Amino acid sequence: xxxxxxxxxxxxxxxxxxxxxxRKPRVQKRDWTGWKFIGPFMIVFALxxxxxxxxxxxxxxxxxQLVGGNSFVGFENYGQALTDPKFxxxxxxxxxxxxxxxPIMLGIALxxxxxxxxxxxxxxxxxxxxxxxxxxxxxxxxxxxxxxMYGTKFGLVGNLNDFFDLAIPNPLGNTWVLxxxxxxxxxxxxxxxxxxxxxxxxxxxxxxxxxxxxDGANAFRIIRxxxxxxxxxxxxxxxxxxxxxxxQLFNEPSILQSLAPNTISxxxxxxxxxxxxxxxxxxxxxSATIAIxxxxxxxxxxxxxxxxxxxxxx
Amino acid sequence: xxxxxxxxxxxxxxLAVATGLALSVSLAxxxxxxxxxxxxxxxxxxxxALQEETTLTVWAWAPAVEDIATAFEKKYPNVTxxxxxxxxxxxxxxxxxxxIKAGSGAPDVAQIEYYALPQFALSEALVDLSDFGLxxxxxxxxxxxxxxVNLDGGVYALPQDSGPMAMFYNQAVFDQYGLTVPTTWDxxxxxxxxLHAANPNAxxxxxxxxxxxxxxxxxxxxxxxxxxxxxxxVAINLQDEGSKKFADTWNQLLEKDLxxxxxxWSDEWYRGLGDxxxxxxxxxxxxxxxxxxxxxxxxxxxxxxPLPVYEAGDTASAENGGGGDAVxxxxxxxxxxxGFVEFMNSGEGTQISIDAGGFPSTVxxxxxxxxxxxxxxxxxxxxxxxxxxxxxxxxxEGWSYLPFQVYSNSIFSDTVGQSYADKSDLNAxxxxxxxxxxxxxxxxxxxxxx
Numbered sequence: 001x002x003x004x005x006x007x008x009x010x011x012x013x014x015x016x017x018x019x020x021x022x023r024k025p026r027v028q029k030r031d032w033t034g035w036k037f038i039g040p041f042m043i044v045f046a047l048x049x050x051x052x053x054x055x056x057x058x059x060x061x062x063x064x065q066l067v068g069g070n071s072f073v074g075f076e077n078y079g080q081a082l083t084d085p086k087f088x089x090x091x092x093x094x095x096x097x098x099x100x101x102x103p104i105m106l107g108i109a110l111x112x113x114x115x116x117x118x119x120x121x122x123x124x125x126x127x128x129x130x131x132x133x134x135x136x137x138x139x140x141x142x143x144x145x146x147x148x149m150y151g152t153k154f155g156l157v158g159n160l161n162d163f164f165d166l167a168i169p170n171p172l173g174n175t176w177v178l179x180x181x182x183x184x185x186x187x188x189x190x191x192x193x194x195x196x197x198x199x200x201x202x203x204x205x206x207x208x209x210x211x212x213x214x215d216g217a218n219a220f221r222i223i224r225x226x227x228x229x230x231x232x233x234x235x236x237x238x239x240x241x242x243x244x245x246x247x248q249l250f251n252e253p254s255i256l257q258s259l260a261p262n263t264i265s266x267x268x269x270x271x272x273x274x275x276x277x278x279x280x281x282x283x284x285x286x287s288a289t290i291a292i293x294x295x296x297x298x299x300x301x302x303x304x305x306x307x308x309x310x311x312x313x314x
Numbered sequence: 315x316x317x318x319x320x321x322x323x324x325x326x327x328x329l330a331v332a333t334g335l336a337l338s339v340s341l342a343x344x345x346x347x348x349x350x351x352x353x354x355x356x357x358x359x360x361x362x363a364l365q366e367e368t369t370l371t372v373w374a375w376a377p378a379v380e381d382i383a384t385a386f387e388k389k390y391p392n393v394t395x396x397x398x399x400x401x402x403x404x405x406x407x408x409x410x411x412x413x414i415k416a417g418s419g420a421p422d423v424a425q426i427e428y429y430a431l432p433q434f435a436l437s438e439a440l441v442d443l444s445d446f447g448l449x450x451x452x453x454x455x456x457x458x459x460x461x462x463v464n465l466d467g468g469v470y471a472l473p474q475d476s477g478p479m480a481m482f483y484n485q486a487v488f489d490q491y492g493l494t495v496p497t498t499w500d501x502x503x504x505x506x507x508x509l510h511a512a513n514p515n516a517x518x519x520x521x522x523x524x525x526x527x528x529x530x531x532x533x534x535x536x537x538x539x540x541x542x543x544x545x546x547x548v549a550i551n552l553q554d555e556g557s558k559k560f561a562d563t564w565n566q567l568l569e570k571d572l573x574x575x576x577x578x579w580s581d582e583w584y585r586g587l588g589d590x591x592x593x594x595x596x597x598x599x600x601x602x603x604x605x606x607x608x609x610x611x612x613x614x615x616x617x618x619x620p621l622p623v624y625e626a627g628d629t630a631s632a633e634n635g636g637g638g639d640a641v642x643x644x645x646x647x648x649x650x651x652x653g654f655v656e657f658m659n660s661g662e663g664t665q666i667s668i669d670a671g672g673f674p675s676t677v678x679x680x681x682x683x684x685x686x687x688x689x690x691x692x693x694x695x696x697x698x699x700x701x702x703x704x705x706x707x708x709x710x711e712g713w714s715y716l717p718f719q720v721y722s723n724s725i726f727s728d729t730v731g732q733s734y735a736d737k738s739d740l741n742a743x744x745x746x747x748x749x750x751x752x753x754x755x756x757x758x759x760x761x762x763x764x
Contacts, residue, residue, distance in 0.1 A: 066437060066718065067546050067759030153582050174735060261577060262523055262731035266724060279408050280724040281754065
């Protein structure tokens with residue numbers, strides 16, 4: 001779990017070195033001023049981000065058994081993980097989640113940001129706060145809340161079924177559970193992405209709009225030619241965060257598991273699998289291996305998203 | 315290596331002889347720490363250790379433990395007992411397992427349920443209490459609870475509460491639909507059909523797949539799916555006669571849609587117990603207190619009857635839940651810790667625990683007139699303990715849990731749970747569960763045979 005959050009920031013390390021390079025020819029003696037400034041950060045960074053990753057990598061080369069103790073096994077854990085059907089099932093599930101949920105969420109967030117920014121909306125600051133509010137609700141509370149609403153017997157779904165004589169299928173059944181989780185995540189993170197996009201829209205100089213309208217552009221033309229191109233970096237950032245969020249899916253299924261234990265398995269998402277291997281199965285080494293593989297895959301996909309986004313920009 | 319070592323020792327002896335006073339002081343200090351941390355001891359040693367300045371850390375979630383600790387501190391003013399709620403059940407085992415793995419940070423005493431005990435005992439994380447003479451307490455406990463703590467020739471905990479199973483049923487619902495109290499599982503299925511036909515919203519019971527319940531039911535059916543010899547040789551057969559008996563019976567309820575798909579301890583569950591849509595519960599004897607506090611609206615409606623059996627006229631029951639208190643091998647105050655465990659589960663602690671609603675495992679308490687004669691208002695004045703104590707006596711012998719039961723139970727819903735979700739054959743689910751457990755056991759270095 002720690003691995004995942006580590007990988008994107010670690011990309012920052014080279015840039016700090018790059019800053020120092022131009023100084024070299026001028027100063028004979030090595031100048032430590034830069035290091036003094038970033039030193040405190042680097043110490044914390046090394047301790048809480050780099051060290052756990054290195055330790056996880058170290059752990060992944062061992063195998064500690066309840067009977068027989070600890071032994072070095074090389075890449076055995078990696079071999080096991082790459083052929084583990086449970087692992088790939090969970091990876092497949094979060095990939096599907098990512099492919100379906102993220103475009104919907106970003107689409108709605110984009111629509112909301114454009115609507116609020118359009119200046120045609122009354123009470124726009126109210127909508128801005130209202131849409132953002134779910135993000136301020138802790139994921140645990142949000143999931144519990146939705147979990148109760150999803151209840152087919154006494155929850156909202158049950159009440160709707162009774163009252164209107166409907167037959168809404170169980171949202172926490174095998175068929176719908178991923179969509180039900182997607183709904184919760186979308187509800188939680190639309191506000192966050194909306195603010196991200198909205199902030200990007202606010203920095204567009206107003207004279208651009210003025211010029212566009214003088215040229216006879218209507219609102220949709222302005223969106224297509226001015227707002228969307230400006231938003232592209234923000235959408236890429238939102239996309240990268242969503243990649244990480246999707247592959248790290250944990251809170252929502254983990255909490256819903258107590259409501260639907262037979263639908264949400266202990267290996268529902270890769271993170272849940274790693275968590276359960278480690279904390280109920282005492283397979284710390286294998287769990288670390290899974291975490292590292294998930295981290296690598298997430299980094300690769302995040303990189304692809306970033307690349308495809310920036311390429312269009314150029 | 316050897317020479318410098320003996321050299322230092324020689325020098326140290328010389329030094330000690332020269333300063334006699336210092337020697338006697340250090341010896342005294344040695345003796346006192348050695349006393350508290352001793353690996354073995356008698357009742358007198360324990361009593362002596364309890365007179366010394368000691369702090370004990372206890373991890374427990376049972377509500378009575380705080381009061382027991384207070385009573386203990388009153389009796390032994392030099393001993394301070396820190397009661398820490400490190401989580402209930404599995405949450406605590408995770409922390410305990412981590413502390414054991416880390417080699418430090420474990421408490422002196424921990425509450426451990428019977429199903430989890432083999433896991434900690436066989437990994438040598440717990441102290442064999444017979445080293446402190448506590449095995450002499452055997453006669454005080456019911457055979458089934460003693461059997462749960464007496465593993466592989468050692469005594470790894472003293473039983474605290476127990477959970478002999480009984481059938482709790484809602485008399486009001488039974489009256490309303492003209493049902494009679496079933497005594498066999500066949501009658502139970504017939505009652506379930508009658509109830510569900512009369513009211514499609516009402517179910518005989520709820521079950522979404524619970525490893526604790528399933529293993530207890532297999533236990534009652536006479537199954538012995540888990541056998542462990544020499545701590546590491548494990549044989550697993552979840553298709554033995556008893557396991558099949560349970561699965562075949564429960565299949566009939568499951569496939570005919572006669573079980574409410576409501577998870578125990580959920581909000582829906584409490585509501586179902588209150589409004590009569592869940593008519594019976596087959597569960598441990600610790601349930602009355604939970605009904606009283608969790609389902610106050612159904613006061614007066616509930617009754618207790620013996621757990622239905624497979625053959626008419628038979629008597630058979632099983633334990634469901636319950637646990638004991640163990641002394642950790644990491645403890646530096648094993649004597650005092652053993653003294654606390656004894657106080658808690660054989661001395662004055664037992665009554666405090668009963669007063670807090672725990673179902674005891676001590677024979678004297680179970681057979682006392684006060685306990686048996688207790689008329690529960692919640693249960694319409696029924697003498698519930700008569701039924702529950704009888705169940706304690708009828709528990710089938712010979713059951714044992716796996717040395718990795720905690721993990722096995724955690725993957726129950728991945729396997730057997732799928733049968734519940736699809737309303738399909740539980741035998742298939744049990745076979746899947748067995749495969750997963752066997753794989754895990756072998757992975758962890760046990761020799762597992764099917």
